[in-house]
Structures are given as C-alpha cells and as structure tokens.
Amino acid sequence: MSFAFKSIVILFLMVFISGCINPQAVNQYTDNRGSYLVKRSDTLYSIAWRYGLDYRELAQWNQIAVDATIYPGQRLILIRPSSSELPTQSNQPREQSSQSFEDSADTAGNSQQSASVSAFQGNDPRxxxxxxxxxxxxTFSAKQLDRRGIDIGGKLGQPVVAVADGKVVYSGNGLAGYGNLIIIKHSDTYLSAYAYGQQRLVEEGTTVEAGKVIAKMGNLKTSTARLHFQIRKNGKPVDPLRFLPER
Structure with missing residues (x-):
C-alpha cells in the first residue's frame, strides 16, 4: 500500500472517529496527504483534540516542541511519517516560546508556567x-461519536470549575460542535475539556487550581443548560465516571 493511499485512509478514519466536526471545516484545512493548515487561534492541543491524537506525538511528527508557537498558514502532518518524509526545517516555528499565535507571554512568564506544569505530573485522577x-x-459511550464524554444538566450561567490543578491549553470556540470550549492539561497523560459554555472565564496559558471557576454553563444544541465534559488519556477519550468521585 502506497504512503499516499495509506494517508488518505488514515485521515478518513481520524475524521470519522473524532466526532462533532464540521465536514466543511475539515475539507478547508486538511488535504489528502493527512496534513492540516493551521488557522488563527489554533493550538497544538486543540488540533490534537480535534483529530483524537496525542499532542506529544503530533509535536514529534512535526519536529516541534509541545509548547512551540504555531502560526496561521503553517502546515502540520497528522499521521506518523516515514523517516524520509519528516518535516523540513522550513516547517519549524520561528520561535518556541508560547502555545499559540495569540499567546505572547514573555520568557519569565513561560518559565513560571513550565515550573507550575511540572508540579502537575503527579496529579491523581482519583x-x-x-x-x-x-x-x-x-453517559459515555465509546461506540457513539457524540458521547465521548458526559453531559451534566443544570441552570444557564451556573459555574463550571476545573476538576484538578492544571494549565489552560485551549480557550476558544474554534472547534465545531463544542461551542465555547476550555481544555486543561493536568499532566503529560491527562487532559480535561469543558464544552457548550455560555462564557469562558480563563485564557490560554493560565494556571488553575482545582475548584476554580473557569466558565459558565451554556445550552449549545439544546434548549436546556448543560455541560459537556470529557477526559482524554494520551489523546483518547475515556469515561469520566471512572475518575470522578461517587455522589
């Protein structure tokens, strides 16, 4: 099987399993060799989330650091390349100081954030x-694309909190189907996501403690207010009820 054909097949599967993706948006920013054209407000984490990838592998395939700056118009590959097809130096970011094009934190701020993130490595999901x-x-279902997390009903505007200490690696509304979305990195292994929000209250790069209010509950897709909550382990959706305390 040729690499080009294999790329097409793998890209189709990634789009199929990712769920909640606008097909028009996928066609606009991907090509038939399994690459993605970065657009404004993208981060490495949001791109990995969109396609159900581990952000560390995505960075490795593109020979960039996980905290590298990515720019609109930059092309990232979405499948593991052969050794002869690794990205060239021209695909590297101009600097590696922040997470996204809109994040302009200074060196001191980045150093402080890096130290904070390192403290999260032992975070226990239990x-x-x-x-x-x-x-x-x-509830969660691995077989249904629109149930890769859990939905919690409540009142419009009620507070949504971080489930654990972490760093906000995405805060935006650029992922079709999620509305206002916040993604928090808790460790190299675990990410959590909070979707359908009425309002986002934290920005990318912010470090948060467990229990901090990060958003207000919204009512995307339905007439009743709800939070769509996901946990991803190494880029793959897992059942949040396995990690949240009984109540």
Missing part, C-alpha cells in the same frame, strides 16, 4: 472534583 453541580443526563 482525587478529581466534579466540574459542576447537576444531574447526569448523558
């Missing part, structure tokens, strides 16, 4: 908090 109050109205 001690995580619930992200909001309310009734569980939808």
């Amino acid at each position: 001690s995580w908090l619930w992200p909001t109050e309310g009734r569980l109205i939808s």
Whole structure:
C-alpha cells in the first residue's frame, strides 16, 4: 500500500472517529496527504483534540516542541511519517516560546508556567472534583461519536470549575460542535475539556487550581443548560465516571 493511499485512509478514519466536526471545516484545512493548515487561534492541543491524537506525538511528527508557537498558514502532518518524509526545517516555528499565535507571554512568564506544569505530573485522577453541580443526563459511550464524554444538566450561567490543578491549553470556540470550549492539561497523560459554555472565564496559558471557576454553563444544541465534559488519556477519550468521585 502506497504512503499516499495509506494517508488518505488514515485521515478518513481520524475524521470519522473524532466526532462533532464540521465536514466543511475539515475539507478547508486538511488535504489528502493527512496534513492540516493551521488557522488563527489554533493550538497544538486543540488540533490534537480535534483529530483524537496525542499532542506529544503530533509535536514529534512535526519536529516541534509541545509548547512551540504555531502560526496561521503553517502546515502540520497528522499521521506518523516515514523517516524520509519528516518535516523540513522550513516547517519549524520561528520561535518556541508560547502555545499559540495569540499567546505572547514573555520568557519569565513561560518559565513560571513550565515550573507550575511540572508540579502537575503527579496529579491523581482519583482525587478529581466534579466540574459542576447537576444531574447526569448523558453517559459515555465509546461506540457513539457524540458521547465521548458526559453531559451534566443544570441552570444557564451556573459555574463550571476545573476538576484538578492544571494549565489552560485551549480557550476558544474554534472547534465545531463544542461551542465555547476550555481544555486543561493536568499532566503529560491527562487532559480535561469543558464544552457548550455560555462564557469562558480563563485564557490560554493560565494556571488553575482545582475548584476554580473557569466558565459558565451554556445550552449549545439544546434548549436546556448543560455541560459537556470529557477526559482524554494520551489523546483518547475515556469515561469520566471512572475518575470522578461517587455522589
């Protein structure tokens, strides 16, 4: 099987399993060799999230650091390349000081954030908090694309909190189907995501403690307010109820 054909097949599978993706947006920013054209507000984490990838592998395939700056118009590959097809130096970011094009934190700020993130490495998911109050109205299913997390019903505008200490690696509304979305990195292994928000209250690069209010609950897709909450382990969705305390 040729690399080009294999690339097409793998890209199709990634789009199929990712769920909640606008096909028009996928066609606009991807090509038939399994690459992605970075657009404004993208981060390495949001791109990895969109395609169900481990952000560390995505960085490795493109020969960039996980905290590298990425720029609109930069092309990233989405599949593991052969050794002869690794990105050239021209694909490297101009500097590696921040997470996204819009993040302009200075060197001192980055050093402080790096130190904070290193403290999260031992974060134990068994001690995580619930992200909001309310009734569980939808559970996780690995077989259904629109149930890669859980939905918690509540009141419009009620607080949504970080489930554990971490760093905000995405805060935006650029991922189709998620509305206002916040992604928090808790360790090299675990990420959590909070979608359908009415309002985002934290910016990318912010370090947060467990219980900090990060968003207000919204009502995307439905007439009733709800939070869509996901946990990803090494880039793959896992059942949040395995990690949240019983209540």
